[in-house]
Amino acid sequence: MKIVTAALFASAIALGMARDVHAAGSSCDSLLKLNLENATVTRADLVAAGAFRAPAGSANAQNAARFAALPAFCRVAATLKPSADSDIKIEIWLPASGWNGKLEAVGNGGWAGTIGYPAMAQALARGYATTSTDTGHSTPGGSFAFGHPEKLIDYAYRSEHEMTVNAKAVVNAFYGSAPARSYFNGCSTGGRQALIEATRFPDDFDGIIAGAAANPKTHLDTWRIWMGLQTLKDPETRIPKEKYPAIHQTVLAACDALDGLKDGLISDPTSCHFDPQVMACKQGDDASCLTPKQVQSVKTILGPAKSPTTGEVIFPGYQPGTELAWGLLIGGPEPYETALDQFRYMVFDDPKWDWRTFDVDRDLAKADQKLKGLLTAIDPKTASAFFTRGGKLLTYQGWSDQDISPLASVNFYKAVTSALGDSTVSSSMRLFMVPGMGHCGGGEGPNTFDMMVPLEHWVEKGQAPMRVDASHSTNGKIDRTRPLCPYPQVARYTSTGSIDAAENFVCRLP
């Protein structure tokens, strides 16, 4: 009896707080009746502090701890139908107290199909109202697009934009005021979503973070299949996983010191010219050496995918230092599933399509014809409207990204600079390359950092980011910090103090 009373009391306090704090707004449950365009609110209820339970699939130990630490919030879910075939699920989480006045929308990964609860939890814990979408379908992989062109549009860009418009309306209804600032934060597919928001919907956000953007998507997935064709079609060109560590050590021996510091990291892999011939087997074959065909495979994948007829670069290649994680794209036996799905379900409309028939020139042309206008933020000039209204774009990528060549981010940055000029980019965009970091995290380099605070300082205080400190942990303990530097600058050791402390590094041109 006592427990029930206490629970009711706590619930009454929580509800009361929401009403008190947002005197000009609405109660959480009243949002169920909110009228939205092409959208229906399907739930609106107050979640007590620590009471959120993630659906199966996003409930690992780290996320469970994150959810358990959440403050009380108003949880709103809605289904959006901008087309007759659309079925876009979104959620909007609104802090019951202590709202910082801002919205942080979070991006997705892969072919999505799930709402990004862990990223929403991170944003909510920091006081943001936050939103995420399942991108318009709830199945894994790319099969959702088969026979559903409108769902493909939803995935490509419409779900993000519609989510943003509706999330702002919900924020406005709950608090009685629109977000003072709106931010987008995404990596991988979320990075692609970020670039598309910046270039297609310049009014949606004031600041955008685009990590390791899967862009341009058609070229990216062509490269991923090309990687498989080069290494997996013929068993003799395959590089066994057992050889990755030896290749990595040989690459480091050749290139670690080029940046002036032997620290296990290659600050600028583009200056590393590693020749795999040095690993040619002298007799026999073991994990420490490469057969002649494997030497050729390593050379090939450390270069870009090129058109076999014109030699034109289609997508940049892996960078030296990535070797330990090569298994993702060339571990076999098939090429990367995510890329195969694009061609099965969105280019050829044939679930049985065989990657061994892939013809780079013919099939990329077909992919571009069908998908380029949907999935790709490729024309850098279109970032102009976002920049003109004061929008700031922070991009980043790990130099050891094993999923998307890190030069994709460098190329986009250079393309925007070339199209809009140095002064526009200087006042609107930064790229931070992360030595030794894998795809959106992980890897041997300092791989944990916060881009939101520097972005906010830039948008809200006019302070452009000069460096962003990153850390690396082993077993939960920080063992190295290092600044990330605005491209093309790199972190250089000042020659005194610990090489594991960021304070002993400066950002400067290589």
Ligand SMILES: [Ca+2]
């Ligand atoms: Ca080094």
